[in-house]
Amino acid sequence: MNAAAAEEALRLCLAGRISPEVALARMVLAGLPPEAIEERLSALPAGNGREGALxxxxxxxxxxxxxxxxMLAEARLDHTAAADHESPEALVARVAAAYDRAVAVAPEASVAAYSLNDPAVLAAATREIVAWLADEALIRxxxxxxxxxxxxxxxxxxxxPRCRSVLGLDASPRMVAEALRRHGSVPNLRxxxxxxxxxxxxxAASFDLVLAVDSFPYVVQAGGAVADRHLEDAARAVRRGGAFAILNLSYRGDLxxxxxxxxxWAVxxxxxxxxxxARPFALWDGTAFLLRRP
Ligand SMILES: C[S@@+](CC[C@H](N)C(=O)[O-])C[C@H]1O[C@@H](n2cnc3c(N)ncnc32)[C@H](O)[C@@H]1O
Incomplete structure (x- = not known):
């Protein structure tokens, strides 16, 4: 259990810097058992109303x-870098297997723990991502x-519905199967x-936008050479005037x-x-990087 991480989540939430959804998810990710969360929340003094919301x-x-x-117990996902003896392929396979297990237990939580497995919360988080992409004039x-x-x-x-075509790719076969089950009949979506x-x-020159929503940390986790290769390949695949949006670049905790x-990568x-x-979202605490191809 990482009590310090749970306390930090509480502090950030009470200061209005992360949403209650992210704070609760972080407390669970920190390993706090249900009764400890209950106890800690009931001990919060009245303040600016955020404690009540939480x-x-x-x-x-x-x-x-x-x-x-x-989902976390079944997935056994960890965010540590590849061990010396572990090849990038082995690390990707390990992460993909963890996501295979996670999606079978709690699909919404498996892609965003802060959704608390609630489709309505996940939909609200998706809307804020799409609104940001629209503000950046990336979807047409x-x-x-x-x-x-x-x-x-x-x-x-x-x-x-807002683009000519969308291709979703994932390293986890069960994620892809679940995406197909949910959205396989949409004609311009593969x-x-x-x-x-x-x-x-x-x-080459086949996309206007490459988007990585909370997936690039695993590419970085697979090693610097793997991340560099993704950027090189994306630079070839993205047309002039296009972009690569990375929402959460790593889980190093070092902005x-x-x-x-x-x-x-830009240079x-x-x-x-x-x-x-930047931190453009209210519900999700994702960090945004946007590389534009002149
Ligand atoms: C936190 S989930 C986010 C999923 C989705 N982008 C979303 O926001 O709903 C991370 C996803 O990245 C996938 N993933 C992990 N490593 C990957 C890699 N090297 N290449 C492609 N996908 C990867 C996982 O299988 C998982 O589906």
């Missing part, structure tokens, strides 16, 4: 928190989009698996290290770094 959400989300716990009816690490396809499906170590299979990587690939680690 306690209220907790009251209505007990089932969701249990689903997150069950003449655009072809790649959703890398698409999970159950919630972002890809939300983009399909799903498939990706090896997870590169994007070499993509044709400056993420910014250094983004800057290095190496001839991208313009248009958004450099």
């Amino acid at each position: 306690a209220g959400l907790h009251r209505t989300s007990r089932g969701g928190l249990e689903a997150v716990r069950a 009816p003449d655009r072809d989009v790649l959703d890398l690490g698409c999970g159950i396809g919630r972002v890809a499906a939300a983009l399909a 799903f498939g698996t990706t090896p997870g170590t590169d994007l070499a299979a993509l044709a 400056e290290a993420d910014r250094a990587d983004a800057k290095r 190496a690939g001839g991208w313009t770094l248009a958004v450099d680690g």
